[in-house]
Amino acid sequence: MSTGHREEIDSYIKDRVDDQFAYFDSNAMKNQKAYRRLKLTAITCNVLTTMTIALAFAWPQNHNALMILALILSTIVLATYQLEEFQNYGAKWEKFRLVAERLRSEKFMFINKVGPYYSNDYEKNKGQLVETVEGIIRNTDVVYFSLMVAPGERIDKRLQQSQD
Numbered sequence: 109m110s111t112g113h114r115e116e117i118d119s120y121i122k123d124r125v126d127d128q129f130a131y132f133d134s135n136a137m138k139n140q141k142a143y144r145r146l147k148l149t150a151i152t153c154n155v156l157t158t159m160t161i162a163l164a165f166a167w168p169q170n171h172n173a174l175m176i177l178a179l180i181l182s183t184i185v186l187a188t189y190q191l192e193e194f195q196n197y198g199a200k201w202e203k204f205r206l207v208a209e210r211l212r213s214e215k216f217m218f219i220n221k222v223g224p225y226y227s228n229d230y231e232k233n234k235g236q237l238v239e240t241v242e243g244i245i246r247n248t249d250v251v252y253f254s255l256m257v258a259p260g261e262r263i264d265k266r267l268q269q270s271q272d
Contacts, residue, residue, distance in 0.1 A: 117234055121215060125241055129211045132248075136204035143197035150188040157181040207248045214240050 157178050164174035192198065217223040218237045225233045 117237075120234075120238065121218075125211055125215050125237075128241070128245055129208055129215070132204045132208035132211065136201055136208055139197045139201035139204060142195070143192070143201050146188045146192050146197065150185050153181045153184045153188070157185065203248070207244060210244050211241065214244070 160174050160178040160181060164171045164178065167174070214237060218225045218233065221227075221233070224236050224240070227233055
């Protein structure tokens with residue numbers, strides 16, 4: 109392979125593959141953190157709600173205050189579930205992570221000349237890499253935007269499918 113060809117593919121890997129990997133990896137981590145924060149908040153408030161209700165019956169003199177606290181805690185739990193349904197942090201985390209790993213895998217298969225890049229035909233391998241990477245990115249756009257459909261519409265579709 110000539111130096112010009114090597115620079116060309118190195119540039120593509122650096123400017124496109126590595127750049128896109130960084131984008132998807134970063135977004136996967138951000139969505140994972142948001143998802144885990146919401147879930148931890150929901151679990152904590154769920155447990156505290158149960159404990160608060162039990163304490164309200166154990167200490168009748170504080171019954172009203174503890175029941176108000178239980179209401180607040182259970183409202184926070186509900187809000188975390190609604191926020192997750194609206195923002196889709198868990199689904200976005202999964203999709204971004206999947207794409208990042210697919211991009212990483214394609215890069216390493218190309219560099220190591222394995223899988224679809226086993227051929228000694230540089231132009232064929234380069235074309236295969238570009239086609240595969242761009243296909244991964246293009247398909248990701250469709251999946252990502254499908255996650256952005258209004259949450260109410262997603263729920264309605266699921267309910268309708270379960271009734272059919």
